[in-house]
Amino acid sequence: MLKSLNFQDLRKKAGSAIDHRVRIITAGMGLDELRAVVRGDPPTEKPNPRYKVHTTSFLFHIRPRYYEKGSTILSHTFRLGFFTAFFFFLELFTGLILMVYYTPSPGAAYQSILELESNVFFGQLMRDMHRLGAEAMVIFTALHMLRTYLTGSYKKDRSFTWLTGVILLGITLGLSFSGYLLPWDQLAYWAVTIGTSMAEAAPIFGEQVNLLLRGAPDIGAGGLLRFYLGHVVLFPLLAVLVISIHYYKVSREHGISLPAKYEEGNVSAEVKKNAKSRLDFIPDLLSHEVFLTTLGLLAVVAGIVALGYSAPLESHANPQQTPLDTKAPWYFWWLQGMLKLGDKSVMGIILPTILVLVLLAVPYIDRNPHRSLFKRPWAVSIGILSVILLIVLSYMGLPTYGIEMPAATRIIQDVAPEEGPGPLYEVPFDQLQPGVYAVSENPPDELCPQIDFGCPVFTEVFHGYNDDVIHASTAEGLEPYQQLPNAEAVMVVEDWQNDLRKVTMRITWDDVESGESTTYEKHVFIHRNSGGE
């Protein structure tokens, strides 16, 4: 009896029982092994228990056992694929939280966003993170694709991976665009109206597609619900499915591509061997991923808190009134630019479809076996040209390009836009001194000398307005619609109510064609709490 209660023996037994339990939970690693991992020691047993985890645990089964050392060089991947996935999971997480407060109906959606921003702890932060994450996900998807293209990583074994990647690009845009409508503000409503109208350009079935998307001839309750369900169910499910396929190919089949110089460059066998040596997932890649995740979270929060990114929210959607300068989301500006160039169905549907097909087929078109930049002059120059073309087209998609907005409307819209931020709205309320300020060749350097510190912000805004009017009135070589002959203009600030001021901008000029005196004016109301700080 006493013998069986030997203290040493008991300790050994307990130790091995605990070790056994730990092995079951970690799917292969015992206590000694865990300690070795933390200490940075090599595996304690053979076969390597760290690889056993990848066989027995589901979550580790879909992760790689190791990557080749050379493929993990930062300047080769820039971790772009990792961050794309990171933002996807950030979107899932913040999106789930936002869903708690969001109601997908035209009567309640906007209200629920206001509620979220003003009356929920960290509500605004969650929405900003969700929006910033969405923009970042689009950017990182595109950059990841560009990197893959430039390093020639889509060749041979990886051609199908590239194909799933292009599908993921489409899904990412779908996710982002379907979320655009949900706040139900003017920005959302009209950007999505424009976006779905592009679908209408498709020959034969265009109108049907548009009806299916909108649920009615115009976007309404049905359309909002459709976009919502697409955003929270359909696209995320598709994304999880395709990401799994895409990622499994990388993690379990072909790994991350080695930089071209190790594969076909003139390097010694030893360097090559070193580049192909293994960097194990446990613990090296895993701890690096944890580090990148926290870095990503820090960057997103810093972007919001320190750099001041905030998700835009305009006034409530009004299906009866299209605001000036309405545009599609920025990642569709290239499409808008193309639409300005020609026929809607050629530019809006046929060319983009060809583009997508070419993108899908890149690995099958490009038969050049080399991966080094210098051995693929055609592929690289086409890639760079496409990027430049995309940027130029995006610029042409801006509302300031190629749209003949009458000068007076343009000038006042620039000072005080119908929707969104504008210089006048940034002026601190106290600097907005009541008075009549007339546009002249030599405007005063300081608009309100009666205040001790003057009104620098307001003065700057007024000078911008002043210079624009003088330019349109006197400059040579302007198009007729840009001219304001004999222009006279004022900006009037009145006290309207307690803490509410009315700003009137009025421009009078002689019409270019008829010579008649013409007036354009606009009133803006600014409340003490609505303006700049």
Add this chain to the structure above:
Amino acid sequence: MTDKPDQLAEKRLPINRREFLNLAWLASLGFLTLDIAGVGYLFAMPIFKEGEFGGVVNVGTVSDLPPAGSPPANYPKVKVWLSNTDQGAVALYKVCTHLGCLYNWNNQEGKFICPCHGSQFTAEGEYIQGPAPRSLDKFAISAVNPQTGEVLAGPTPGPLPLDGLPSDALIQIDTGDKTQGAPKS
């Protein structure tokens, strides 16, 4: 090299009963998928009710209309600009033919201008300039005797001449009958 396909062809076995039945089974699965797609399409396709947008709307009598040559009148509920021109009345669908924004009447310039991409149209809905592919779409418009319901003029997509119509005749717009504007030349 060249005789390989022949070898393959020789080796190819004739279709047997199981293969045929399996292929028929796969084909029927294909038809089932098509069925489901068709049902899904019909299920998701919205249906419009009479009287809503898409139905016939009274916009008032002839005497209610703004005089010829005056700025067009806005009928927000039915998405129509009613323009009374020298040739008669036209009911313009107030959605720009470009990308679906709502264009507005610009009184200074005397034309419709779309705020999104700057397409411009005359009061009659004719294309002037901008990225729009065609002139504005028009709804069929008709004049009806208010007592008997007898159709006095129209329905026509073009201008409905108002001369000779009694001043109490009802003007009706059929928002289900849309005619596309002429493509720009």
